[in-house]
Every structure is written in C-alpha cells, then in structure tokens.
Amino acid sequence: MKIASVVNGKRQEMEVADNTLLLDWLRNELGLTGTKQSCEVQVCGVCTVLIDGVPVSGCTTLAVEARDSDVTTIEGLRGTDFYKRAEGVFMRHSAVQCGFCSPGFILTVYTLVNAGRKLSQNEIKEALNGNLCRCTGYKSIIEAAVEVIGAELARKI
Amino acid sequence: MSALTIVERDTSAGRGAVGTSHDRIDGPIKLSGQALYVGDLEIPGMLYAKVFRSPIAHGRITLLDVSAAEAMEGVVAVLVGSDLTDIDPFYGHAIRDRPIVALDRVRFIGEPIAAVAAKTMAQAEAAAKQIVVEFDELQVAANLDAALAVDAPIIHDGQTAAGFAHGLGKMPDREGNICYSYALNTGDMSAASTLNEIVIDHEYIFPAVYQYSMETHAVIAEHTGTEIRLWANCQHPFLVQSEIATLFNLPISSVRINVQFLGGGFGSKSYTKMEPLAAALARKAKKPVRVVNEVSEAMVTSRRHNMKCRMVTTAKSTGELVSRDVKIWLDTGAYADNGPRVTATAGDAAAGPYRWQATQVRAHCVYTNTGPSGSYRAFGATHLQWVGESQIDEVARCAGLDPLEMRRRNLLRRGEVVRVKGKPLDADLIGDIEKVAAALGWGEERKPNRGRGISVGLLAAGAHPVSMATVRMDAAAGVSVMVGSTEMGQGTRTVMAQIAAQVLTVPMSKISVPGTDTSFTPYDRSTGASRSTTVAGKAVERAALVVRASLFETAGQVFGISDISKLFLENETVTDGKQSMTFSQIITKRFGFAGGELVGHGEVKPESGSGSYEEGPVFWEVCIAGAEVEVDRNTGVVTIVRTSSVADVGRAINPAQVERQDEGATLQGIGNAMFEEMLYSSDGDLMNDSLLEYRIPTMLDMPESMKCIIVENEDGPGPFGSKGCGEGALAAIPAAIVNALGDIGIDMYELPLTPERVWKRIQQIQQTK
Ligand code: FES
Ligand code: FES
Numbered sequence: 001m002k003i004a005s006v007v008n009g010k011r012q013e014m015e016v017a018d019n020t021l022l023l024d025w026l027r028n029e030l031g032l033t034g035t036k037q038s039c040e041v042q043v044c045g046v047c048t049v050l051i052d053g054v055p056v057s058g059c060t061t062l063a064v065e066a067r068d069s070d071v072t073t074i075e076g077l078r079g080t081d082f083y084k085r086a087e088g089v090f091m092r093h094s095a096v097q098c099g100f101c102s103p104g105f106i107l108t109v110y111t112l113v114n115a116g117r118k119l120s121q122n123e124i125k126e127a128l129n130g131n132l133c134r135c136t137g138y139k140s141i142i143e144a145a146v147e148v149i150g151a152e153l154a155r156k157i
Numbered sequence: 158m159s160a161l162t163i164v165e166r167d168t169s170a171g172r173g174a175v176g177t178s179h180d181r182i183d184g185p186i187k188l189s190g191q192a193l194y195v196g197d198l199e200i201p202g203m204l205y206a207k208v209f210r211s212p213i214a215h216g217r218i219t220l221l222d223v224s225a226a227e228a229m230e231g232v233v234a235v236l237v238g239s240d241l242t243d244i245d246p247f248y249g250h251a252i253r254d255r256p257i258v259a260l261d262r263v264r265f266i267g268e269p270i271a272a273v274a275a276k277t278m279a280q281a282e283a284a285a286k287q288i289v290v291e292f293d294e295l296q297v298a299a300n301l302d303a304a305l306a307v308d309a310p311i312i313h314d315g316q317t318a319a320g321f322a323h324g325l326g327k328m329p330d331r332e333g334n335i336c337y338s339y340a341l342n343t344g345d346m347s348a349a350s351t352l353n354e355i356v357i358d359h360e361y362i363f364p365a366v367y368q369y370s371m372e373t374h375a376v377i378a379e380h381t382g383t384e385i386r387l388w389a390n391c392q393h394p395f396l397v398q399s400e401i402a403t404l405f406n407l408p409i410s411s412v413r414i415n416v417q418f419l420g421g422g423f424g425s426k427s428y429t430k431m432e433p434l435a436a437a438l439a440r441k442a443k444k445p446v447r448v449v450n451e452v453s454e455a456m457v458t459s460r461r462h463n464m465k466c467r468m469v470t471t472a473k474s475t476g477e478l479v480s481r482d483v484k485i486w487l488d489t490g491a492y493a494d495n496g497p498r499v500t501a502t503a504g505d506a507a508a509g510p511y512r513w514q515a516t517q518v519r520a521h522c523v524y525t526n527t528g529p530s531g532s533y534r535a536f537g538a539t540h541l542q543w544v545g546e547s548q549i550d551e552v553a554r555c556a557g558l559d560p561l562e563m564r565r566r567n568l569l570r571r572g573e574v575v576r577v578k579g580k581p582l583d584a585d586l587i588g589d590i591e592k593v594a595a596a597l598g599w600g601e602e603r604k605p606n607r608g609r610g611i612s613v614g615l616l617a618a619g620a621h622p623v624s625m626a627t628v629r630m631d632a633a634a635g636v637s638v639m640v641g642s643t644e645m646g647q648g649t650r651t652v653m654a655q656i657a658a659q660v661l662t663v664p665m666s667k668i669s670v671p672g673t674d675t676s677f678t679p680y681d682r683s684t685g686a687s688r689s690t691t692v693a694g695k696a697v698e699r700a701a702l703v704v705r706a707s708l709f710e711t712a713g714q715v716f717g718i719s720d721i722s723k724l725f726l727e728n729e730t731v732t733d734g735k736q737s738m739t740f741s742q743i744i745t746k747r748f749g750f751a752g753g754e755l756v757g758h759g760e761v762k763p764e765s766g767s768g769s770y771e772e773g774p775v776f777w778e779v780c781i782a783g784a785e786v787e788v789d790r791n792t793g794v795v796t797i798v799r800t801s802s803v804a805d806v807g808r809a810i811n812p813a814q815v816e817r818q819d820e821g822a823t824l825q826g827i828g829n830a831m832f833e834e835m836l837y838s839s840d841g842d843l844m845n846d847s848l849l850e851y852r853i854p855t856m857l858d859m860p861e862s863m864k865c866i867i868v869e870n871e872d873g874p875g876p877f878g879s880k881g882c883g884e885g886a887l888a889a890i891p892a893a894i895v896n897a898l899g900d901i902g903i904d905m906y907e908l909p910l911t912p913e914r915v916w917k918r919i920q921q922i923q924q925t926k
Contacts, residue, residue: 017279024278033197034190036420038371039452039848046371074190083189091184094813097821098646099187100371100420106188125856132848134369134421135646137820138856139863 003067007032008076016063023047023058025066026073034074034103038132045131048104049073055111074103077110086110086148095144097135104131109145113152121146174658175877178813179665181651183418183644192418195375195390200445203377204233206438207281208448209271209288210457211263214299214526214841215310216292218261223271225287231280234442235288236272241437248400250428251323252336252493254313255529257404257433263292264312264491265528266841267457269434274442297526299841301465301488304334304525312491312524321403322396322428323497324621324770336489337497337522339504343577344515349480352514353471355555357548362907363540364834365463365488368533369853370645372420373455378435379445380405385436386445387414392427392643393683394673400429401436416673419645423825424532425459426645427685428495453846457528460835462487462499464540468507470548476556478514478549478567483507485520487530487540494531496522501770502537502617505576506888509545510569510586510615510777526841532685534822535616538780538888539829542614543908546892550610550899560611560896561594568613575615578771583880586613589781589803589868596801596864597783603900606790607798610896611783612889618881619775620686621768622761625679626696628657630704630755632748634729634740636661636668640697641681642689643673647883648814649689653697655810656876660701662726663740679758687778687881690810691874696759698876703757711747712738776873776880779805782823782889784860786897793916797827797894801864802886807873818883819865826890828854832909 004013007030016025026032026049036046040059047058050072051065077083086106089095096102108131112119119127124145133141186192223235238246238260246260247253259270271288275281298304298312312334319328329338376389385405391397394414402409419426435448450458469482485503489496504520533539553563568586569575575582590613597609626640638657642649650670658665673681681693709721712731715738718724723733730737738746745751766772782802788795802819809815832852836844845851865886873880895905903918 027197031199033193036194036372037196038373038420041847041849043848044371078189078191087185087188090188091180094178094181094184094817096181096184096187097648097817098371098419098421099183099192100194100646102188103190125859129855129857132371132853132855134371134423134825134853135821136817137822137824137863138854138859139820140817142856142859 001064003064005066005069005071007071008073018064020063021059022049022061022063022066025063026058032073032075036100036103043132045104045108046101048107050107050111053111053114055108074107077106082110082113082152085151089148090144093140093144095136095140101131101133105141109148112149116153116156118153119149124149174655174665175810176808178811179651179655181648182654182665182670183650194372194417194420195377195388196372196449198377198388200377200379203445203447204274204276204442205278205281206435206446206448207273207285208269208434208454209273209285211259211266211268211270213263213292213294214266214297215295216263217295218259218263218290219293220289220291221270222289226273226284229280229284229287231276232273232284233444234274234438236438236441240441244405247318248404248429248433249493250320250396250400251495251497252328253318253320255492257437265457265526266843267454267528268491272434272438274438274446297841298334299526299837299839301486301523301525304523305486309334312526321399325497325501326771334524335521336493336524337500339501339520341504341516341518344513346480346482346515346517349515352473352479354474355472355552356469357551358469359906361466361468361544363464364908365530366461366533366829366833367456367835367851368423368425368459368461370421370423370425373450373452374426374431374458375449376431376435377445377447378432378439380436380440383411385412387432387436389414389416389432390419390426391416391432392422392645392685394643394675395641395680396683397429397432398675401432404433405436414675416643418672419643422643422645423534424536424685425455427532427683430458452848456835456843456846459494459531460528461533461536462489462496462530462540466544468544468548470552472552472556474556476553476558476563476566478511480513480515481508483518487520487522488525488527489522490525490527490529492529493522494529496530499532499536503540505617506538506541506614507545509549510575510582510613511567512569527837528843534825535780535884535888538614538616539891542612542780542888543892543895546612546614547895547899547904550896551904561590561599564590564613575777580774580777583777583872584779584805585870586779589779589805592866592868593781593783593801593803596866597785597799606901607785607787608897608900609783609785610893610900612781612892612896614780614888616778616780616884616888617774618687618778619692619773620688621682622692622763622775623768624681624693624696624761626693626700626759627679628697628700628704628757630740632741632744632752632754634663634667636663638668638670638697639678640670640693641673641678642693643684645684647818648811651814652690652694652810656694656697657701660698660705662728687883688775689881690879691775691881692761694876694879696761699759700757703759704755707755708740708743711743715746778881778885779803780885780888782886782893784890784893784897786894788898788901788903788915790919793912793919795831795898795910795915797860799862800860800890801866802889803866803868804882805868806882807875807880808869808871808878809867810877810879812867815867815882816865819886820863822883822886823863823890824854824858826887827858830891830894830908830910832911834909
C-alpha cells in the first residue's frame with residue numbers, strides 16, 4: 001500500500017507492505033535509528049514514537065496506521081527548545097546510562113508535558129511505567145522527569 | 158565505627174577531574190538517539206539472518222533438509238552443520254563443548270540448527286519456515302534433579318576439551334553431567350564439630366534469571382576469505398577475537414572487531430555468543446550478514462544459573478562461628494559457557510567473610526537440557542550471599558544477638574585471610590556494615606510487619622589483570638584515549654576521560670574515548686568483574702603519564718633543566734614555576750612544525766605470580782546492603798520500603814556514576830529476589846520467554862528510598878586508590894531482603910519471594926507453632 005505521512009516535519013510517500021511494522025519502516029526505510037527495538041510486545045517503551053502527538057509502540061503498530069498522519073520520533077524532537085532543556089535536566093541527574101531506553105523516556109515525558117496537566121510524582125511514575133530501564137534503577141530518571149515536567153508546565157503558565 | 162579517611166580533593170588549577178560527578182561524555186548523543194548500536198548499522202551489501210532453532214530439548218538429528226529454504230526468493234545462503242567440516246567447529250572459553258550450529262545432536266530448545274541469510278529480514282524468516290528437520294528424541298534432563306539422577310541421560314560424551322580462557326587450572330574430566338567441580342577446605346571439620354552448639358541446616362533454591370539487557374545480542378559479520386570483520390555488541394572483544402581466529406584458522410590480527418555502544422550487558426554479552434554463527438554464515442554467503450536476537454532467543458543464549466544449595470552453619474551458643482559446610486549445584490544448561498567460573502566464584506562466596514574454625518565447600522557445575530547459563534552481574538555472590546547471610550541471622554537469633562552485633566564479632570578484619578593463597582581482606586567491612594545499618598535506622602523501632610535486614614559479602618573482582626591503553630595527544634593538545642573497555646552503560650568512557658584529564662590537566666571537552674576497534678585499540682582482557690576502572694583505568698593512567706613524560710622531556714630541554722622533577726603540569730602547560738610552555742608549543746618545538754603527536758602506552762599485568770584465579774583477586778569487591786520490608790500476612794505480598802548500600806570504591810572517580818551503579822544493581826537485586834524467574838517445563842521448554850510473562854522491575858517497584866553510601870578509603874589498586882563497583886549491591890540486596898523477612902519470623906529458603914511462596918511459608922510457620 002502507498003502511504004503518505006509527515007515524519008518529523010518532512011513529507012514521506014512510500015510503498016509499504018500491509019504487515020510492515022511502523023518501527024521497521026522508520027528504522028529500515030527512513031534510517032531513523034534513534035527509535036529502538038527490544039521486547040517487541042509493547043512492554044518496554046524503547047520503540048515509542050508519536051502519531052499526531054499520541055505515543056504509540058512502533059513494535060506493535062503497522063506502518064499503514066501512520067498514513068495521513070504526523071509522526072514524530074526522537075530525531076524530530078532533537079532540534080527543539082524543549083529537547084535542549086530536557087537534555088540538560090537528564091544530564092544533570094545523570095539519568096542516562098546505556099542510553100537504549102533514553103529516547104523513549106524523553107518522548108513519553110514530552111507527551112506528559114503536552115498534556116498540560118499538573119501531575120504528582122506518583123502519577124508521573126504510573127505514566128512512565130510503560131518505559132523500562134534495566135540500568136539506572138529509575139531514581140535518576142524519575143527525578144529528571146519530575147523536574148522537566150514541572151519546569152515546562154511552569155513555562156506554559 | 159571506623160574512621161573514614163577524608164579524601165582531599167585535588168583542586169589545583171586544571172585538575173579536579175577525578176572525584177567530580179562530571180557529565181557523561183556520551184550522554185547527549187544517547188539521549189538524542191544519535192548513539193549507534195550494532196542494530197543501527199548498515200554495512201553495504203548486508204544480508205539479514207534468521208536462525209533456525211531446535212524445537213526439542215534433546216535428540217539426534219536424523220534429517221535436515223534446507224533445499225526448499227535455499228530456493229526461496231532473496232535467500233543467499235543457508236548454514237548447516239555440514240558446512241563446517243573444514244574447521245574444528247567447537248568453541249567455549251571454559252570448555253570447548255559447543256558447535257557453531259548443531260552437528261548431529263541438539264541439547265536444548267532454541268539451539269541453532271541452521272541459519273538463513275537473505276536480502277531482507279522477511280525473506281530470511283519466510284525461508285527459515287521451510288526448513289525440515291527430524292529427530293530421534295532422547296531422554297530430557299531439564300533441571301538439576303533430572304540431570305543428577307542415577308539414570309540421567311548423559312548430555313555430553315567424549316573427552317572434555319578445555320577452553321583457552323577459563324583460568325581455573327587443570328580442567329577436570331566430566332563426572333556424569335557434572336562438567337566442573339570446585340572444592341575449598343579450611344581447618345579441620347571433625348575437630349570443629351566438637352564445638353557445635355548451634356546448628357543451622359537447610360536446602361535452598363535460587364531461580365534461573367534473565368539478564369535482559371534491553372539491546373539483545375547483535376552482530377554483523379563479514380568474511381573476505383583472508384579476514385573476518387565483526388561489528389558486535391560484545392563485552393570482551395579481545396577474547397572473542399582470539400576465539401574466532403582459532404575457530405576459522407586465521408591469525409588473531411586478521412579478525413577485526415568493532416564495538417559500538419552496548420544497550421546494557423550485565424554479563425549477557427560476555428565471552429562469545431552469536432559471533433561464530435554470524436561469521437560462519439557470512440563465510441558461506443560471501444557477504445556481510447546481520448544476526449540480531451529476539452528477546453526469546455536472547456533468553457536461551459545466556460541467563461543466570463539456577464542453583465540448589467545445602468548449607469550447614471555451626472556456632473557456639475555465644476554466637477561465635479565455628480564451621481560451615483556447603484554443597485552447591487549450579488545449572489549451566491546445555492553448554493558450559495562461563496559456568497565453571499561461576500561455580501568457582503560461588504564456592505568462594507560460600508563461606509562469607511567470617512572467621513571460621515573450619516569450612517568445606519563443594520560446588521558443582523551441571524549440564525541440563527536448557528539454554529546455556531553464563532555470566533550475570535555478581536554471579537556466584539548473588540547465589541550464595543543470601544544463603545550464607547540468612548544462616549548468620551539464624552545463628553544470631555539462636556544466640557540472642559542483634560544481627561549487627563553478630564557481624565561485628567565475627568567479620569574478618571582488614572588483612573585477614575579470605576581464601577588460602579588469595580589476596581587478604583582489603584576493606585573495612587565492619588565500618589561499611591555499620592554505615593548501611595545506620596542508613597536504615599537500625600536501632601529505631603520497627604512498625605508492625607516491618608522487618609530490617611543487612612547483609613555482607615565479598616566478590617572476587619578484577620578477573621585476569623591484563624589491560625593496555627594508548628593515550629595520544631595531538632598538536633592542538635586534544636587527547637584521545639584508546640582503551641578496550643566496552644561502554645555498556647556503566648560509564649567507562651567518561652571515567653577513562655576523567656583519569657586522563659586528571660593526569661594531563663586537559664579539560665574533559667578536549668578528550669575523546671572512541672569505541673573499540675581491535676585493529677587500533679590495544680588489548681584489554683574483558684569488561685566485567687568490576688575491573689574496568691581499576692585495571693584498564695590504571696593502564697590509562699600509566700599511558701597518560703608517558704605522555705606527560707614526553708612533555709617534560711621537551712620542556713626540560715627548552716627550559717634548560719635536566720631535573721624534570723622540578724616540572725609540573727598546570728592548565729595545559731608545563732611549568733617550572735618560572736617559565737612555562739603550552740602543550741601545543743611543546744609539540745611544535747619537539748617536531749619542528751605544527752604537527753605530530755605524543756603517544757603513550759600503558760600496561761597492566763599481574764604484579765606477582767601468574768594472575769591466576771587462585772592467586773587473586775585483584776581486589777575484593779564489597780557487597781553490603783540493607784533493606785526494610787513490609788509484609789502483608791494475608792496475601793504474602795512483600796513491599797520493599799527502603800534500601801541502603803555501600804559502594805566501597807577506594808576513591809570515587811565519578812561519584813554520581815557510582816551511585817547510579819548501586820541504584821541499578823539494587824533494582825536488579827529486587828527483581829532477582831522478588832519475582833524474576835525463568836520457568837522451564839520438564840521437557841525443557843522455557844514457558845515465559847517474553848517480557849509479557851517474564852517481568853523485570855518497573856518504576857513502580859522502586860523502594861520509597863534507596864540510599865547509596867560511597868566509602869572512600871583510598872585503598873584500591875586502581876588509579877588514585879580506586880577500586881571497582883557495580884556488582885556488590887546486586888549480591889547484597891536479595892540477602893538483605895531475605896534477612897528483613899527473617900527479622901519478622903519469616904525465614905525463606907527459596908527465591909523469588911512471590912506472594913504465593915511467602916504466603917505458603919507464613920501458613921507453614923503458623924502450623925508448626
Ligand atoms: S520494542 Fe516496542 S515496546 Fe518494547
Ligand atoms: S539506560 Fe540502559 S536501559 Fe535505561
């Protein structure tokens with residue numbers, strides 16, 4: 001099937017097989033390797049991308065489901081002011097180790113910021129529960145996430 | 158409480174790199190998704206592989222027909238055992254028991270039988286489905302009891318062939334399915350038995366656990382006929398290089414391995430994993446081939462050994478320890494992998510760091526028809542510490558002693574013998590355990606159904622101490638550090654940069670630490686056993702000192718000073734206090750033009766003896782933690798309220814990274830203790846082979862508080878008095894949790910501590926009351 005979508009602000013028209021996963025399409029066809037693959041069963045969150053601002057797992061989403069939509073991956077977020085600020089906070093908390101989970105966490109935090117609602121630390125934990133990290137022990141990530149979300153919401157007010 | 162040495166931070170201008178929580182140098186490219194892992198690489202002409210794996214646990218292959226697969230669209234090659242007749246296809250660094258693909262027999266479900274290389278992954282997968290195989294099934298021994306039974310099927314026959322890098326002396330012959338045994342005796346057991354007043358005797362079970370590095374095993378291989386190139390996510394590239402060279406009859410230098418970033422390792426990527434298969438398939442396809450494991454495949458590529466243990470600890474009624482007798486059986490799966498070493502390390506950890514009249518340890522490494530077990534962070538120690546430490550607490554309860562007091566009385570002190578012939582104790586364990594207990598609020602009153610536990614152990618760390626490093630300073634005083642430590646999340650590149658920055662007074666921003674390319678990076682034995690900072694870091698320090706010596710040499714000539722001890726470095730200059738020259742000026746002066754570079758080589762080798770396991774370790778890694786838990790007696794649900802751990806690191810090169818290591822190890826310890834368990838059926842089928850069924854800790858499993866206490870006694874053999882960390886907390890946390898349950902009367906002899914298991918135990922205890 002031929003699909004047209006906007007990926008990270010760039011229009012892409014391409015023939016894709018009906019059973020091509022969004023993750024494979026992004027990584028193999030478009031070379032967007034910042035999105036990772038791990039569990040393949042929608043548990044770990046390393047394949048998180050946004051379709052029209054909504055986070056999805058690229059490993060369990062078909063490429064055709066992204067037709068006529070706006071797709072955002074970490075590569076699309078990278079140049080934004082939000083990203084630069086978030087990166088600074090994650091670095092300060094040393095909330096990155098092997099880095100395999102990191103883009104997924106940044107994208108999930110980004111959607112929480114966009115939702116615009118003030119969240120308690122526990123709500124943030126619940127929201128990030130779909131992103132696994134085997135390296136950090138999560139402490140530094142939750143601290144960074146709380147700080148990013150707090151600061152971004154404060155900016156919006 | 159012992160006094161903690163106050164470490165003077167070296168804050169002279171341009172220094173202070175060591176001891177500072179410098180930002181990770183690879184942080185920004187990782188957060189932004191620009192860091193490359195093997196699976197992100199595209200090598201021109203690269204094919205995609207699908208491994209065809211055994212559906213049965215034990216059998217002889219009677220028919221293997223790949224003709225239909227070979228005829229499928231896009232298929233370039235299908236590798237089978239009969240392609241390997243021109244080489245000796247067995248590998249294994251400890252025991253060479255594993256063929257690249259099954260030859261005539263399969264020994265576990267998931268064992269590679271064939272591999273398809275095709276132009277696309279979809280084509281490779283479709284072709285693999287067309288492979289036909291038939292078996293004569295053999296009796297299956299899918300667990301320790303079955304493999305140790307008198308009528309057990311023998312999983313490996315013929316002579317045991319020792320591998321090239323086990324470091325365990327003479328590899329003994331197999332006894333049935335036992336492929337390796339380790340024994341340790343001290344004192345006189347029968348004399349000691351006359352002193353026994355307290356006897357604690359139980360059997361313990363530790364489950365098989367999956368390391369789950371989020372990035373699975375991945376390798377791209379290319380075989381040009383005279384050279385093999387690998388892009389592999391291996392922790393020990395130089396050991397893999399040597400093993401691949403032997404397998405394919407090539408000089409070591411004709412095998413070239415590039416290591417990118419690793420998405421975690423934790424031991425799962427130690428030693429040789431998918432590299433031989435990828436290289437053999439590439440050899441047949443005559444094209445580069447990519448092999449990437451799915452999680453279900455990674456789970457049968459490496460895991461933590463499940464264990465059965467019988468331990469008897471005896472003591473006088475005062476709580477003075479007398480003897481310990483330990484029997485250990487570790488399930489290494491169908492191939493030995495690192496099992497012999499795990500077995501020896503478990504044996505070493507069994508006695509615990511206590512003063513005994515006598516000890517007797519027998520540890521056995523056992524083949525079964527399951528996926529191979531290898532290394533997983535803090536192996537051996539994680540297996541034994543909870544067993545030994547829970548018996549120490551039981552003794553304390555019998556003797557009416559507080560667990561902390563029990564340890565004060567019995568723990569070894571610095572300089573005492575830990576293991577005959579080996580390195581004496583090089584840490585202050587009592588000081589450390591006091592700190593962990595204090596962080597837990599040890600003396601404070603406990604809420605109902607809340608228990609507190611502490612645990613202490615030692616882990617033989619450092620592996621074989623051979624590492625090299627090269628430090629290069631370019632004409633603009635930029636520095637690159639070539640060192641073979643694999644960056645798998647632990648932060649080794651940042652630490653190596655800090656060590657070079659400290660010696661050379663160069664800012665961190667001017668230092669790069671590239672990934673390993675065995676063609677350019679000097680030899681490093683391995684990345685594991687908490688050795689990188691201590692051993693490879695020492696090589697970096699030495700290499701940087703050679704560069705410094707070159708700077709002094711030229712500056713001394715210019716200054717007209719022959720005694721270079723009058724010179725020192727400061728902010729990228731050499732000075733004698735009166736005159737000074739920048740590094741760039743010195744390099745220009747030395748070579749007569751604005752080019753050239755200073756190159757320093759550093760080497761670490763055993764300082765005495767052979768560096769063997771027996772004489773080691775490089776240092777004893779301290780494994781100390783505490784936990785407070787709350788139990789719901791109606792449901793058996795245990796909640797970890799708080800944890801504390803000690804990172805006794807000599808000197809923290811990067812304190813934040815040390816804390817992150819302990820936090821990560823703590824969560825893994827919680828997973829190992831509380832719910833992680835690979836479940837094998839009696840016919841050898843791994844039943845929970847996906848992250849849907851095999852659960853690892855999530856954010857919701859974090860304790861309310863995790864405290865890591867860094868202890869800096871500057872007593873390590875590494876640069877600036879450092880010693881490694883990162884494994885200790887994983888060994889110590891399960892033990893602390895088990896002891897916290899023991900504290901409220903729930904002694905547990907089997908992990909993980911699932912609600913069902915805990916609830917049943919509570920019922921049992923109530924009934925026997
Ligand atoms: S790979 Fe998609 S959620 Fe894990
Ligand atoms: S940093 Fe390694 S998985 Fe999160």
